[in-house]
Amino acid sequence: MVARSVLYRKQVEKLGEVTEPLSIEDAIAKIKDMAGIKSDRSYKNGRTRKAVDQTVELVMHLGIDARQADQMLRGAISLPKGLGKDRKVIAFCDGPLVDEAKAAGAIEAGAQELVDKVTKGWFDFDVAIAHPSMMGKVGKLGRVLGPQGKMPTPKAGTVTPNVAATVKEFSAGRIEFRNDSGGNIHLPVGKVGFPAEDLKENIDSVMKHMIKLKPAAAKGTYVKRVCLTATRTPSVPLAVGS
Secondary structure (H helix, E strand, C coil): CCCCCHHHHHHHHHHCCCCCCECHHHHHHHHHHHHCCCCCCCCCCCCCCCCCCCEEEEEEEECCCCCCHHHCCEEEEECCCCCCCCCCEEEECCCHHHHHHHHCCCCEEECHHHHHHHHCCCCCCCEEEECHHHHHHHHHHHHHHCCCCCCCCCCCCCECCCHHHHHHHHHHCEEEEECCCCCEEEEEEEECCCCHHHHHHHHHHHHHHHHHCCCCCCCCCCEEEEEEEECCCCCEEECCCC
16 A cells, blocks of 8 residues: 655645546646645754745646557647746757857757767756757767657757747747657646646646647547646646636
8 A cells, every 4th residue: 555645645635525527727726725735744854844836737648549650749839828937948050040049048059069068968958959950960869868858859849940939939938748658648837836827828728739639540539537736736637628
């Protein structure tokens, strides 16, 4: 039997019995209530636990066959209210594009020297953007960036001639997504500290976007289950179409 923490048990008690999926508004309220419960325990050395503005995540279980290439979902989306933090973006480019990318918010930009830096084990970034002309050099990084989900790809919109504009979008909250082997999509939609209206707008935007992407080959019920959760809370079932 899995041992649950005191905090988790308090959150479950706060959640109460949920027999039906909730509206977006009610689900957000439940998440905020649970995330607001503080741990009574300190660290062993006596330090008190810091309050953390937890990330709110939307999980959609879709009726797709993840083994079929024509049913896989992959891309990027800009959230209308952002993610609540700046993301670290790098850009593989050369010439005048280097200065343009840095001016747009890239923490690093360059050509072979940046490829070499990543090859040597530097991964302190969230998103990598690449100009198409750079893919001959960047391609060899697939072994290390692919497993981390950081490899630039045209499908995710991270291989583009519009380097500066794309850097700006991803720095401000544009996020990549792809389904996992079980047909699930996991996407952050903001922070617990966001106003409820902002979280709702982000959630609405993601759900509408995913529904538009329904593969023609997908059969039966497309959106099977949707849940909302925060970094340290139980999940809450969300009513589809709410």
